Amino acid sequence: MARVVRFSSKQSTFLILAVGLGLWLNCQVKTEGLTVGPAALSGADGAPSMLDVGPGKTDGKGQDGLLNTSETGGADANSPVGDAPLSDVRILGGGGSGGASSAGDAPKIDGAGVGGAHGNDGGTALGGDADVKDVATRDGANDGVVAPLLDAAIETGPDVPMGYADALQADRPAPAVDSKRAVDARAFDSKPAYTLVWSDEFDGDTNAGIDTTKWTAVTWAPGHVNNERQQYTASLNNVFLDGNGHLRLRARYSPMSLNAYTSARIETDGKASFGPGHRIEVRAKLPEGQGSFPGIIMLGPTSNWPQNGELALMEQYGQDKSSFYASANAGDGAGLGSTGDVQYDFSDATTASADFHVYSIDWHTDHVDFAVDGDPIVTSTFTTSSPFSSVPEYIVLDVALGGDMGGTIDNSAFPMEMVVDYVRVYAF
DSSP states (O other): OOOOOBOOHHHHHHHHHHHHHHHHHHOOOOOSSSOSSSOOBOOGGGOOOBTTSSOOOTTSOOOOOOTTOOOBOOSSTTOOOOOOOOSSOOOOOOOOSSSOBOOOOBOSSSOOOOOOOOOSSOOBOOOOOBOOSSOEEOOOSSOOOOOOSTTOEEOOBTTBOSBOBOOOGGGSOOOOOOTTOOOOSSOOOOOOOOEEEEEEOOOOOTTOOOOTTTOEEOOOOTTSSTTOOOEEOOOTTTEEEOSSSOEEEEEEEOTTSSSSEEEOEEEOTTTOOBOTTEEEEEEEEOOOSTTEEEEEEEEOSSSOTTTTOEEEEEEOOTTOOSEEEEEEEOOSSTTSOOOOOEEEEOSSTTHHHHSOEEEEEEEOSSEEEEEETTEEEEEEEOOTTSGGGTOOBEEEEEEEESHHHHOSOOGGGOSEEEEEEEEEEEEO
């Protein structure tokens, strides 16, 4: 935010005179029939003009200003203000005792004209045209002010001293939410203070295995769930550290093998579980090839799905690699917190596979907020009848293939892999 600097009315008058005097002392201007010097500032009732650079005029007008200057009207009624062709300065007049003040055009880059104060019986005139970008002006009961700053806003009023104000960020509309997302009307909670309580950064030697104090590799046969095609293994061919701080869950295709498709699924079941009062976040890149069905999910401790509760931070179905789904599922019924699958579309169709993204949930006692890179996706709200209100869940990372969710597999795209940079759990 820009620093706010405010000037009193007397300080503004002095600033205007100083600008004019600086121009007179430092610039040589070729003119015809005009007095050389700063803009003529007329006095009241024909008195000599300020700075003694030209005669005052009884009609309240200052003498025509020179190139790159501007003139200011006097104190008589209906005093006008001359044009302001300066690059970065806008000079405005005050109100007469019985007339309306006005401002000339403001054709410069970084400022805008604002009307001066009205007189005893007069009206306030609005500022002139403002060919500016991101500059807002508001006229009020105080004198007009100078706006030399890009992205600045000027506020004047009975209770606001004149001066510069930073851009009105709070007035700008919030970014539109993707139509495919179902974000709860209640705003997401402001981030509480987090304390890291569990993590795996996957630091280790190239081709090292997973930390078995934290993870277990599942070895399901093909078709175990969702008619999936892969054999899950604990082999280093399918799950390993790459020596650069990453875990790789690699799906492979070997048409001559008994199980043509192999992949990996690891879980913290029996080793670490987390419930309300925790934030879980996973930074990962997803497989590129069609037919893969990667997941970052949490599950309750029983096998009775969905009553055990499932929180899917990310599931990417096999044929569309430009989006993913987040969801909470605890079965049907009021208060259970099920959301259905909520789709999140990336603006770049390839970014999920080309770049790392942070998939996260903030798990509160009565709701769970789902997000990616801090961007809200959906909120699950629930009552004490839901398993989400009290049952801790374990973390699952996997890459499934084909079946009900993965669909048709592109055999030319192997190996397919999900690369995980870290898994972190915070208490709040």
